[in-house]
Amino acid sequence: MREVIIATKNKGKASEFQALLAKKGIAVKTLLDFPHTPDVEETGSTFAENARLKAEAIARFFQAIAIADDSGLSIDALGGKPGVYSARYAGEEKDDQANIAKVLEEMRGIPFEQRTARFHCALAISVPNGSTTIVEGTCDGYITEVPKGENGFGYDPIFYVPQKGKTMAELTKEEKNKISHRSVALEKLEKQWDQMVNGE
Ligand SMILES: O=c1[nH]c(=O)c2ncn([C@@H]3O[C@H](COP(=O)(O)OP(=O)(O)OP(=O)(O)O)[C@@H](O)[C@H]3O)c2[nH]1
Ligand SMILES: [Mg+2]
Incomplete structure:
Protein backbone atom coordinates (compact mmCIF):
# COMPACT_ATOMS: atom_id res chain seq x y z
CA MET A 1 0.00 0.00 0.00
CA ARG A 2 1.11 3.54 -0.63
CA GLU A 3 1.75 5.90 2.25
CA VAL A 4 -1.25 7.16 4.18
CA ILE A 5 -1.11 10.49 5.99
CA ILE A 6 -3.35 11.07 8.98
CA ALA A 7 -4.36 14.72 8.70
CA THR A 8 -4.10 15.57 12.39
CA LYS A 9 -1.85 17.59 14.67
CA ASN A 10 -3.56 16.17 17.78
CA LYS A 11 -1.09 13.95 19.72
CA GLY A 12 -3.86 11.88 21.33
CA LYS A 13 -5.48 11.05 18.01
CA ALA A 14 -2.11 10.40 16.34
CA SER A 15 -1.13 7.88 18.97
CA GLU A 16 -4.49 6.07 18.74
CA PHE A 17 -4.30 5.89 14.93
CA GLN A 18 -0.75 4.58 15.11
CA ALA A 19 -1.90 1.74 17.40
CA LEU A 20 -5.09 1.02 15.45
CA LEU A 21 -3.37 0.90 12.06
CA ALA A 22 -0.18 -0.85 13.23
CA LYS A 23 -2.40 -3.83 14.09
CA LYS A 24 -3.26 -3.97 10.41
CA GLY A 25 0.34 -3.65 9.30
CA ILE A 26 -0.12 -0.12 8.00
CA ALA A 27 2.58 2.43 8.80
CA VAL A 28 1.23 5.94 9.05
CA LYS A 29 2.59 9.43 9.15
CA THR A 30 0.72 12.28 10.82
CA SER A 45 -21.03 22.90 10.75
CA THR A 46 -20.79 19.10 11.08
CA PHE A 47 -18.03 16.63 11.94
CA ALA A 48 -18.38 15.14 8.45
CA GLU A 49 -17.92 18.49 6.70
CA ASN A 50 -14.81 19.30 8.73
CA ALA A 51 -13.34 15.83 8.17
CA ARG A 52 -13.83 16.28 4.42
CA LEU A 53 -12.20 19.75 4.44
CA LYS A 54 -9.13 18.42 6.28
CA ALA A 55 -8.74 15.21 4.23
CA GLU A 56 -9.10 16.90 0.84
CA ALA A 57 -6.71 19.74 1.71
CA ILE A 58 -4.02 17.39 3.00
CA ALA A 59 -4.40 14.90 0.12
CA ARG A 60 -3.94 17.80 -2.29
CA PHE A 61 -1.02 19.29 -0.36
CA PHE A 62 0.99 16.04 -0.12
CA GLN A 63 -0.38 14.35 -3.26
CA ALA A 64 -0.94 11.32 -1.03
CA ILE A 65 -3.88 9.42 0.41
CA ALA A 66 -5.07 11.27 3.51
CA ILE A 67 -7.37 10.30 6.35
CA ALA A 68 -8.80 13.09 8.52
CA ASP A 69 -10.64 12.74 11.81
CA ASP A 70 -13.07 15.35 13.04
CA SER A 71 -14.47 14.40 16.38
CA GLY A 72 -15.97 15.71 19.57
CA LEU A 73 -18.35 15.34 22.46
CA SER A 74 -22.12 15.98 22.36
CA ILE A 75 -23.83 16.41 25.72
CA ASP A 76 -27.62 16.06 25.70
CA ALA A 77 -28.24 18.41 28.66
CA LEU A 78 -26.23 21.12 26.85
CA GLY A 79 -28.19 20.77 23.60
CA GLY A 80 -25.35 18.87 21.88
CA LYS A 81 -22.51 21.17 22.96
CA PRO A 82 -19.51 21.31 22.77
CA GLY A 83 -20.00 19.43 19.46
CA VAL A 84 -17.81 20.60 16.58
CA TYR A 85 -16.27 23.18 18.95
CA SER A 86 -14.98 20.50 21.36
CA ALA A 87 -11.28 21.27 20.86
CA ARG A 88 -11.75 25.02 21.41
CA TYR A 89 -14.68 25.05 23.85
CA ALA A 90 -12.86 27.17 26.44
CA GLY A 91 -10.80 29.18 23.94
CA GLU A 92 -8.56 29.03 20.87
CA GLU A 93 -5.58 27.58 22.74
CA LYS A 94 -7.21 24.09 22.85
CA ASP A 95 -6.69 23.49 26.58
CA ASP A 96 -8.14 20.11 27.65
CA GLN A 97 -8.18 21.04 31.37
CA ALA A 98 -10.00 24.32 30.70
CA ASN A 99 -12.50 22.56 28.41
CA ILE A 100 -13.25 19.99 31.12
CA ALA A 101 -13.65 22.72 33.75
CA LYS A 102 -16.10 24.61 31.54
CA VAL A 103 -18.23 21.50 30.89
CA LEU A 104 -18.30 20.53 34.59
CA GLU A 105 -19.36 24.04 35.54
CA GLU A 106 -22.19 24.02 32.99
CA MET A 107 -23.29 20.56 34.15
CA VAL A 127 -7.35 10.28 -2.76
CA PRO A 128 -5.47 13.15 -4.45
CA ASN A 129 -7.42 14.44 -7.43
CA GLY A 130 -9.96 11.70 -6.71
CA SER A 131 -12.86 10.91 -4.49
CA THR A 132 -13.54 11.23 -0.77
CA THR A 133 -15.39 8.73 1.41
CA ILE A 134 -16.80 9.58 4.84
CA VAL A 135 -17.83 7.24 7.67
CA GLU A 136 -18.93 7.95 11.23
CA GLY A 137 -18.77 6.24 14.62
CA THR A 138 -20.16 7.05 18.06
CA CYS A 139 -19.65 5.91 21.64
CA ASP A 156 -11.72 11.23 28.51
CA PRO A 157 -11.38 11.83 32.32
CA ILE A 158 -15.04 12.97 32.58
CA PHE A 159 -16.57 10.45 30.13
CA TYR A 160 -17.98 7.43 31.99
CA VAL A 161 -18.34 4.26 29.92
CA PRO A 162 -21.17 2.22 31.50
CA GLN A 163 -20.17 -1.17 30.06
CA LYS A 164 -16.68 -0.81 31.58
CA GLY A 165 -17.69 0.87 34.87
CA LYS A 166 -14.81 3.34 34.34
CA THR A 167 -14.06 6.64 32.70
CA MET A 168 -12.46 6.55 29.26
CA ALA A 169 -9.25 7.87 30.88
CA GLU A 170 -9.14 4.86 33.24
CA LEU A 171 -9.07 2.45 30.29
CA THR A 172 -5.80 1.35 28.71
CA LYS A 173 -5.18 2.48 25.15
CA GLU A 174 -5.99 -1.07 23.98
CA GLU A 175 -9.32 -1.06 25.87
CA LYS A 176 -10.27 2.38 24.55
CA ASN A 177 -9.34 1.35 21.02
CA LYS A 178 -11.79 -1.58 21.17
CA ILE A 179 -14.84 0.57 21.93
CA SER A 180 -14.12 4.16 20.94
CA HIS A 181 -16.00 6.26 18.40
CA ARG A 182 -12.71 6.36 16.44
CA SER A 183 -12.37 2.57 16.25
CA VAL A 184 -16.05 2.15 15.28
CA ALA A 185 -15.56 4.61 12.41
CA LEU A 186 -12.27 3.02 11.35
CA GLU A 187 -13.91 -0.43 11.13
CA LYS A 188 -16.44 1.04 8.71
CA LEU A 189 -13.70 2.72 6.72
CA GLU A 190 -11.85 -0.55 6.31
CA LYS A 191 -14.79 -2.00 4.44
CA GLN A 192 -14.23 0.61 1.71
CA TRP A 193 -10.49 0.63 2.15
CA ASP A 194 -9.28 -1.76 -0.53
CA GLN A 195 -11.35 -0.14 -3.22
CA MET A 196 -10.30 3.38 -2.20
CA VAL A 197 -6.62 2.81 -1.61
CA ASN A 198 -5.64 -0.02 -3.93
CA GLY A 199 -8.25 0.14 -6.64
CA GLU A 200 -7.58 3.62 -8.01
O1 LIG B 1 -11.93 12.74 25.52
C1 LIG B 1 -11.86 12.68 24.31
N1 LIG B 1 -11.60 11.47 23.73
C2 LIG B 1 -11.58 11.27 22.42
O2 LIG B 1 -11.34 10.17 21.94
C3 LIG B 1 -11.83 12.43 21.62
N2 LIG B 1 -11.90 12.60 20.32
C4 LIG B 1 -12.14 13.91 20.15
N3 LIG B 1 -12.23 14.55 21.31
C5 LIG B 1 -12.45 15.99 21.57
O3 LIG B 1 -12.78 16.61 20.37
C6 LIG B 1 -11.73 17.44 19.89
C7 LIG B 1 -11.47 17.14 18.45
O4 LIG B 1 -11.49 18.30 17.66
P1 LIG B 1 -10.88 18.19 16.19
O5 LIG B 1 -11.47 16.98 15.55
O6 LIG B 1 -10.97 19.46 15.49
O7 LIG B 1 -9.36 17.84 16.49
P2 LIG B 1 -8.13 18.76 16.90
O8 LIG B 1 -8.38 20.19 16.53
O9 LIG B 1 -7.81 18.47 18.33
O10 LIG B 1 -6.98 18.16 15.97
P3 LIG B 1 -6.96 18.04 14.35
O11 LIG B 1 -7.20 16.59 14.06
O12 LIG B 1 -8.06 18.91 13.82
O13 LIG B 1 -5.60 18.48 13.95
C8 LIG B 1 -10.50 17.02 20.71
O14 LIG B 1 -9.54 18.05 20.83
C9 LIG B 1 -11.14 16.64 22.02
O15 LIG B 1 -11.42 17.79 22.78
C10 LIG B 1 -12.04 13.66 22.25
N4 LIG B 1 -12.04 13.79 23.57
MG1 LIG C 1 -9.18 20.58 14.71
Whole structure:
Protein backbone atom coordinates (compact mmCIF):
# COMPACT_ATOMS: atom_id res chain seq x y z
CA MET A 1 0.00 0.00 0.00
CA ARG A 2 1.11 3.54 -0.63
CA GLU A 3 1.75 5.90 2.25
CA VAL A 4 -1.25 7.16 4.18
CA ILE A 5 -1.11 10.49 5.99
CA ILE A 6 -3.35 11.07 8.98
CA ALA A 7 -4.36 14.72 8.70
CA THR A 8 -4.10 15.57 12.39
CA LYS A 9 -1.85 17.59 14.67
CA ASN A 10 -3.56 16.17 17.78
CA LYS A 11 -1.09 13.95 19.72
CA GLY A 12 -3.86 11.88 21.33
CA LYS A 13 -5.48 11.05 18.01
CA ALA A 14 -2.11 10.40 16.34
CA SER A 15 -1.13 7.88 18.97
CA GLU A 16 -4.49 6.07 18.74
CA PHE A 17 -4.30 5.89 14.93
CA GLN A 18 -0.75 4.58 15.11
CA ALA A 19 -1.90 1.74 17.40
CA LEU A 20 -5.09 1.02 15.45
CA LEU A 21 -3.37 0.90 12.06
CA ALA A 22 -0.18 -0.85 13.23
CA LYS A 23 -2.40 -3.83 14.09
CA LYS A 24 -3.26 -3.97 10.41
CA GLY A 25 0.34 -3.65 9.30
CA ILE A 26 -0.12 -0.12 8.00
CA ALA A 27 2.58 2.43 8.80
CA VAL A 28 1.23 5.94 9.05
CA LYS A 29 2.59 9.43 9.15
CA THR A 30 0.72 12.28 10.82
CA LEU A 31 1.06 16.05 10.54
CA LEU A 32 3.19 15.91 13.70
CA ASP A 33 5.88 14.53 11.33
CA PHE A 34 5.37 17.62 9.13
CA PRO A 35 4.86 20.39 11.69
CA HIS A 36 5.04 23.21 9.14
CA THR A 37 1.96 22.04 7.25
CA PRO A 38 -0.53 24.95 7.08
CA ASP A 39 -3.59 24.59 9.33
CA VAL A 40 -6.85 23.74 7.59
CA GLU A 41 -9.69 25.97 8.76
CA GLU A 42 -12.56 23.98 10.23
CA THR A 43 -15.43 26.04 8.85
CA GLY A 44 -17.98 23.22 8.53
CA SER A 45 -21.03 22.90 10.75
CA THR A 46 -20.79 19.10 11.08
CA PHE A 47 -18.03 16.63 11.94
CA ALA A 48 -18.38 15.14 8.45
CA GLU A 49 -17.92 18.49 6.70
CA ASN A 50 -14.81 19.30 8.73
CA ALA A 51 -13.34 15.83 8.17
CA ARG A 52 -13.83 16.28 4.42
CA LEU A 53 -12.20 19.75 4.44
CA LYS A 54 -9.13 18.42 6.28
CA ALA A 55 -8.74 15.21 4.23
CA GLU A 56 -9.10 16.90 0.84
CA ALA A 57 -6.71 19.74 1.71
CA ILE A 58 -4.02 17.39 3.00
CA ALA A 59 -4.40 14.90 0.12
CA ARG A 60 -3.94 17.80 -2.29
CA PHE A 61 -1.02 19.29 -0.36
CA PHE A 62 0.99 16.04 -0.12
CA GLN A 63 -0.38 14.35 -3.26
CA ALA A 64 -0.94 11.32 -1.03
CA ILE A 65 -3.88 9.42 0.41
CA ALA A 66 -5.07 11.27 3.51
CA ILE A 67 -7.37 10.30 6.35
CA ALA A 68 -8.80 13.09 8.52
CA ASP A 69 -10.64 12.74 11.81
CA ASP A 70 -13.07 15.35 13.04
CA SER A 71 -14.47 14.40 16.38
CA GLY A 72 -15.97 15.71 19.57
CA LEU A 73 -18.35 15.34 22.46
CA SER A 74 -22.12 15.98 22.36
CA ILE A 75 -23.83 16.41 25.72
CA ASP A 76 -27.62 16.06 25.70
CA ALA A 77 -28.24 18.41 28.66
CA LEU A 78 -26.23 21.12 26.85
CA GLY A 79 -28.19 20.77 23.60
CA GLY A 80 -25.35 18.87 21.88
CA LYS A 81 -22.51 21.17 22.96
CA PRO A 82 -19.51 21.31 22.77
CA GLY A 83 -20.00 19.43 19.46
CA VAL A 84 -17.81 20.60 16.58
CA TYR A 85 -16.27 23.18 18.95
CA SER A 86 -14.98 20.50 21.36
CA ALA A 87 -11.28 21.27 20.86
CA ARG A 88 -11.75 25.02 21.41
CA TYR A 89 -14.68 25.05 23.85
CA ALA A 90 -12.86 27.17 26.44
CA GLY A 91 -10.80 29.18 23.94
CA GLU A 92 -8.56 29.03 20.87
CA GLU A 93 -5.58 27.58 22.74
CA LYS A 94 -7.21 24.09 22.85
CA ASP A 95 -6.69 23.49 26.58
CA ASP A 96 -8.14 20.11 27.65
CA GLN A 97 -8.18 21.04 31.37
CA ALA A 98 -10.00 24.32 30.70
CA ASN A 99 -12.50 22.56 28.41
CA ILE A 100 -13.25 19.99 31.12
CA ALA A 101 -13.65 22.72 33.75
CA LYS A 102 -16.10 24.61 31.54
CA VAL A 103 -18.23 21.50 30.89
CA LEU A 104 -18.30 20.53 34.59
CA GLU A 105 -19.36 24.04 35.54
CA GLU A 106 -22.19 24.02 32.99
CA MET A 107 -23.29 20.56 34.15
CA ARG A 108 -23.28 21.42 37.85
CA GLY A 109 -26.37 20.11 39.69
CA ILE A 110 -27.61 17.97 36.77
CA PRO A 111 -28.45 14.45 38.07
CA PHE A 112 -26.56 11.42 36.75
CA GLU A 113 -29.37 10.00 34.60
CA GLN A 114 -29.58 13.32 32.71
CA ARG A 115 -25.81 13.48 32.09
CA THR A 116 -25.95 11.39 28.91
CA ALA A 117 -23.41 12.17 26.17
CA ARG A 118 -21.71 10.66 23.18
CA PHE A 119 -18.42 10.94 21.40
CA HIS A 120 -18.66 11.33 17.62
CA CYS A 121 -15.96 10.65 15.08
CA ALA A 122 -16.19 11.39 11.37
CA LEU A 123 -13.37 9.97 9.26
CA ALA A 124 -12.78 11.11 5.71
CA ILE A 125 -10.38 9.33 3.37
CA SER A 126 -9.35 11.26 0.31
CA VAL A 127 -7.35 10.28 -2.76
CA PRO A 128 -5.47 13.15 -4.45
CA ASN A 129 -7.42 14.44 -7.43
CA GLY A 130 -9.96 11.70 -6.71
CA SER A 131 -12.86 10.91 -4.49
CA THR A 132 -13.54 11.23 -0.77
CA THR A 133 -15.39 8.73 1.41
CA ILE A 134 -16.80 9.58 4.84
CA VAL A 135 -17.83 7.24 7.67
CA GLU A 136 -18.93 7.95 11.23
CA GLY A 137 -18.77 6.24 14.62
CA THR A 138 -20.16 7.05 18.06
CA CYS A 139 -19.65 5.91 21.64
CA ASP A 140 -22.28 6.51 24.37
CA GLY A 141 -21.65 7.40 27.98
CA TYR A 142 -22.26 9.82 30.87
CA ILE A 143 -20.49 12.96 32.06
CA THR A 144 -19.04 12.46 35.56
CA GLU A 145 -18.97 15.13 38.28
CA VAL A 146 -15.20 14.98 38.75
CA PRO A 147 -12.35 13.94 36.42
CA LYS A 148 -10.86 10.48 36.94
CA GLY A 149 -8.00 8.65 35.17
CA GLU A 150 -4.80 9.66 33.44
CA ASN A 151 -4.97 7.99 30.03
CA GLY A 152 -6.35 9.21 26.73
CA PHE A 153 -6.87 12.89 25.98
CA GLY A 154 -9.52 15.59 25.71
CA TYR A 155 -12.64 14.87 27.75
CA ASP A 156 -11.72 11.23 28.51
CA PRO A 157 -11.38 11.83 32.32
CA ILE A 158 -15.04 12.97 32.58
CA PHE A 159 -16.57 10.45 30.13
CA TYR A 160 -17.98 7.43 31.99
CA VAL A 161 -18.34 4.26 29.92
CA PRO A 162 -21.17 2.22 31.50
CA GLN A 163 -20.17 -1.17 30.06
CA LYS A 164 -16.68 -0.81 31.58
CA GLY A 165 -17.69 0.87 34.87
CA LYS A 166 -14.81 3.34 34.34
CA THR A 167 -14.06 6.64 32.70
CA MET A 168 -12.46 6.55 29.26
CA ALA A 169 -9.25 7.87 30.88
CA GLU A 170 -9.14 4.86 33.24
CA LEU A 171 -9.07 2.45 30.29
CA THR A 172 -5.80 1.35 28.71
CA LYS A 173 -5.18 2.48 25.15
CA GLU A 174 -5.99 -1.07 23.98
CA GLU A 175 -9.32 -1.06 25.87
CA LYS A 176 -10.27 2.38 24.55
CA ASN A 177 -9.34 1.35 21.02
CA LYS A 178 -11.79 -1.58 21.17
CA ILE A 179 -14.84 0.57 21.93
CA SER A 180 -14.12 4.16 20.94
CA HIS A 181 -16.00 6.26 18.40
CA ARG A 182 -12.71 6.36 16.44
CA SER A 183 -12.37 2.57 16.25
CA VAL A 184 -16.05 2.15 15.28
CA ALA A 185 -15.56 4.61 12.41
CA LEU A 186 -12.27 3.02 11.35
CA GLU A 187 -13.91 -0.43 11.13
CA LYS A 188 -16.44 1.04 8.71
CA LEU A 189 -13.70 2.72 6.72
CA GLU A 190 -11.85 -0.55 6.31
CA LYS A 191 -14.79 -2.00 4.44
CA GLN A 192 -14.23 0.61 1.71
CA TRP A 193 -10.49 0.63 2.15
CA ASP A 194 -9.28 -1.76 -0.53
CA GLN A 195 -11.35 -0.14 -3.22
CA MET A 196 -10.30 3.38 -2.20
CA VAL A 197 -6.62 2.81 -1.61
CA ASN A 198 -5.64 -0.02 -3.93
CA GLY A 199 -8.25 0.14 -6.64
CA GLU A 200 -7.58 3.62 -8.01
O1 LIG B 1 -11.93 12.74 25.52
C1 LIG B 1 -11.86 12.68 24.31
N1 LIG B 1 -11.60 11.47 23.73
C2 LIG B 1 -11.58 11.27 22.42
O2 LIG B 1 -11.34 10.17 21.94
C3 LIG B 1 -11.83 12.43 21.62
N2 LIG B 1 -11.90 12.60 20.32
C4 LIG B 1 -12.14 13.91 20.15
N3 LIG B 1 -12.23 14.55 21.31
C5 LIG B 1 -12.45 15.99 21.57
O3 LIG B 1 -12.78 16.61 20.37
C6 LIG B 1 -11.73 17.44 19.89
C7 LIG B 1 -11.47 17.14 18.45
O4 LIG B 1 -11.49 18.30 17.66
P1 LIG B 1 -10.88 18.19 16.19
O5 LIG B 1 -11.47 16.98 15.55
O6 LIG B 1 -10.97 19.46 15.49
O7 LIG B 1 -9.36 17.84 16.49
P2 LIG B 1 -8.13 18.76 16.90
O8 LIG B 1 -8.38 20.19 16.53
O9 LIG B 1 -7.81 18.47 18.33
O10 LIG B 1 -6.98 18.16 15.97
P3 LIG B 1 -6.96 18.04 14.35
O11 LIG B 1 -7.20 16.59 14.06
O12 LIG B 1 -8.06 18.91 13.82
O13 LIG B 1 -5.60 18.48 13.95
C8 LIG B 1 -10.50 17.02 20.71
O14 LIG B 1 -9.54 18.05 20.83
C9 LIG B 1 -11.14 16.64 22.02
O15 LIG B 1 -11.42 17.79 22.78
C10 LIG B 1 -12.04 13.66 22.25
N4 LIG B 1 -12.04 13.79 23.57
MG1 LIG C 1 -9.18 20.58 14.71
